[in-house]
Amino acid sequence: MTLAQQLPMIVVILPLLASPLCVIAGNGGRAKLLMLLVVWICTAISVQLLSQVVDSGPIDYQFGGWEPPWGIAYHLDLLSVFVLLLVCGISALVLSGGHKIPQEVTEDKVSYFCALILLALSGFFGIILTADAFNLFVFLEISSLASYALISMGKDRRALRAAFQYLIMGSIGASFILVGIGFLYMMTGTLNMQDMSERLPALTDTSTVRAGFAFFIVGIGLKLALFPLHFWLPNAYTFAPAIISALLAGTATKVAVYMLLRVTLGIFGINFALEQMPLDRLLLILGGSGVLFASMMAVMEDNVKRLLAYSSVAQLGYMAMALGLASAAGVTAAMLHLFNHALMKSALFLAIVPVVIHVGGFHLHHLRGLGRTMPWTMAAFSLAGLSLIGVPLTAGFVSKWYLLSSALEQHLWALVVLILIGSLMALIYMWKMLEEIYFKQPENPNAAAAEAPIQLLIPLWILVAANIYFGIDTDLTVGLAEQATQALLGAHP
Amino acid sequence: MSETLGLFNYWMVVVLMMSGLYVVIAQHNLVKKLVGLSLFQTSIFVFYISMGKVDDGFVPIVTEGVSQYSNPLPHVLILTAIVVGVATLSVGLALAVRIRESYGSVEERDLDTADGVEPTEVGDA
Numbered sequence: 001m002t003l004a005q006q007l008p009m010i011v012v013i014l015p016l017l018a019s020p021l022c023v024i025a026g027n028g029g030r031a032k033l034l035m036l037l038v039v040w041i042c043t044a045i046s047v048q049l050l051s052q053v054v055d056s057g058p059i060d061y062q063f064g065g066w067e068p069p070w071g072i073a074y075h076l077d078l079l080s081v082f083v084l085l086l087v088c089g090i091s092a093l094v095l096s097g098g099h100k101i102p103q104e105v106t107e108d109k110v111s112y113f114c115a116l117i118l119l120a121l122s123g124f125f126g127i128i129l130t131a132d133a134f135n136l137f138v139f140l141e142i143s144s145l146a147s148y149a150l151i152s153m154g155k156d157r158r159a160l161r162a163a164f165q166y167l168i169m170g171s172i173g174a175s176f177i178l179v180g181i182g183f184l185y186m187m188t189g190t191l192n193m194q195d196m197s198e199r200l201p202a203l204t205d206t207s208t209v210r211a212g213f214a215f216f217i218v219g220i221g222l223k224l225a226l227f228p229l230h231f232w233l234p235n236a237y238t239f240a241p242a243i244i245s246a247l248l249a250g251t252a253t254k255v256a257v258y259m260l261l262r263v264t265l266g267i268f269g270i271n272f273a274l275e276q277m278p279l280d281r282l283l284l285i286l287g288g289s290g291v292l293f294a295s296m297m298a299v300m301e302d303n304v305k306r307l308l309a310y311s312s313v314a315q316l317g318y319m320a321m322a323l324g325l326a327s328a329a330g331v332t333a334a335m336l337h338l339f340n341h342a343l344m345k346s347a348l349f350l351a352i353v354p355v356v357i358h359v360g361g362f363h364l365h366h367l368r369g370l371g372r373t374m375p376w377t378m379a380a381f382s383l384a385g386l387s388l389i390g391v392p393l394t395a396g397f398v399s400k401w402y403l404l405s406s407a408l409e410q411h412l413w414a415l416v417v418l419i420l421i422g423s424l425m426a427l428i429y430m431w432k433m434l435e436e437i438y439f440k441q442p443e444n445p446n447a448a449a450a451e452a453p454i455q456l457l458i459p460l461w462i463l464v465a466a467n468i469y470f471g472i473d474t475d476l477t478v479g480l481a482e483q484a485t486q487a488l489l490g491a492h493p
Numbered sequence: 494m495s496e497t498l499g500l501f502n503y504w505m506v507v508v509l510m511m512s513g514l515y516v517v518i519a520q521h522n523l524v525k526k527l528v529g530l531s532l533f534q535t536s537i538f539v540f541y542i543s544m545g546k547v548d549d550g551f552v553p554i555v556t557e558g559v560s561q562y563s564n565p566l567p568h569v570l571i572l573t574a575i576v577v578g579v580a581t582l583s584v585g586l587a588l589a590v591r592i593r594e595s596y597g598s599v600e601e602r603d604l605d606t607a608d609g610v611e612p613t614e615v616g617d618a
Contacts, residue, residue, distance in 0.1 A: 160592045
């Protein structure tokens with residue numbers, strides 16, 4: 001086997017192996033360099049994998065040449081490489097932005113910080129690529145344990161409590177997924193996802209499979225912060241170090257949405273998951289109430305990071321609703337929104353990083369007058385905010401448009417109204433921040449709030465440019481999402 | 494014969510799992526919450542181990558004259574899950590230690606008072 005054929009394995013193994021090396025490399029900046037190097041290599045690999053899958057169809061990778069069901073396999077189809085590239089790209093950009101500017105973690109912890117980030121990424125990549133249900137659980141726990149530790153590294157002592165709360169909720173979620181895997185293994189006698197999906201249609205009448213399905217959905221719902229299981233997310237994002245909020249907002253919940261798509265559509269199949277079981281209505285109701293409730297919380301919030309976190313819960317509600325439509329158009333909209341939301345939310349959180357460092361806080365009044373002192377950062381923040389609202393010519397508009405049109409396709413007028421109300425509320429909470437930024441005098445005009453360093457501005461503006469580019473040129477993302485939907489649904493006609 | 498015995502395991506799994514979950518929700522002491530979480534996870538280990546049992550199956554070591562073996566795979570899987578459980582517990586305990594260092598308590602009510610929030614707002618994880 002040539003090296004090129006080993007790429008699916010390398011992308012997972014590399015961060016895993018580099019993580020202890022980061023600890024050995026010590027705190028003198030070498031750990032950070034190593035981390036950035038690894039993340040960029042992974043991004044390059046994922047670009048290569050995406051082009052391979054687009055050119056020549058799905059890749060199957062078997063560990064040690066053992067064929068499934070004996071060996072563990074990775075299965076790379078369009079959806080998985082699409083999400084892999086998204087997660088790699090977002091983390092590479094966000095982490096490059098966090099490079100060199102003073103971190104919020106103390107200097108002697110930087111090497112551990114980098115090691116944990118690599119562990120979390122390795123877990124995410126594993127979840128995305130694996131075709132083995134038990135592997136999914138193990139990678140999920142690798143990424144979750146690393147995230148708990150990362151969140152607890154925030155300066156505020158409430159970060160510890162946020163991390164503890166997340167640990168309890170996250171472990172219950174992962175354990176539910178483990179029970180779900182157990183039930184499916186009892187019935188199908190295999191852990192390979194493809195084998196499972198082939199054997200399940202004959203077994204859907206058993207209560208074991210139904211119970212397994214329910215456990216899976218509740219577990220993933222916890223990880224996804226699906227309303228009303230979202231209580232850990234606002235705390236975790238608020239108190240985590242700012243760069244970690246930016247990283248997790250663009251990756252962790254997106255990987256959870258990917259898991260939801262993979263399990264409901266890939267393993268159980270759309271017929272069972274969304275038609276026989278009432279998951280479609282459940283997702284519509286929970287997603288809809290999530291959008292309303294979380295947007296309302298965001299409108300009332302004056303802590304910027306918590307506001308953005310609630311807005312994330314609302315956006316995840318849109319993705320859940322899109323999947324709940326149970327149509328090809330809905331699934332496409334969910335994938336599009338997954339991609340676009342990762343772009344806009346990590347840009348928003350990344351723009352908050354210099355505010356936290358230079359102004360020293362992340363409440364609304366800290367933003368006051370920053371339009372003058374940090375024009376470039378705040379312009380990026382505003383553009384990403386417009387994309388969040390869904391203004392035309394931004395990425396946010398494209399995915400909301402697809403969501404609206406797939407709702408119209410099924411004549412769900414209530415849903416259309418709800419999406420519009422949600423966007424209106426997004427406008428209100430973004431306006432609250434923009435008003436402080438551009439129309440208020442700085443609190444303390446003498447304070448030296450300077451422009452963010454160029455190392456942060458470049459990745460930030462790349463993210464913002466992506467938001468605009470994918471709002472104008474929709475062929476690439478929409479085309480990929482449509483093909484990925486077809487591949488995912490095609491397996492279960 | 495093994496009908497009741499086999500089901501007994503699963504009933505115990507349900508009892509253990511629900512007691513664990515109840516402890517996580519009802520207790521306000523962070524360490525006790527972690528004890529509940531461990532109980533909850535351990536019940537899943539029992540679930541997997543019971544699952545591997547095949548009726549009239551023999552210990553899965555190749556032996557002459559035996560054709561029916563129990564399934565060893567769930568046991569192997571659960572070894573990994575046990576490791577994960579230990580890691581989760583240790584991260585949780587480490588966080589509890591850090592919380593005690595900075596707040597001086599692991600009781601949720603004290604923590605809520607220290608953070609100046611209404612005790613019901615953050616409440617139960």
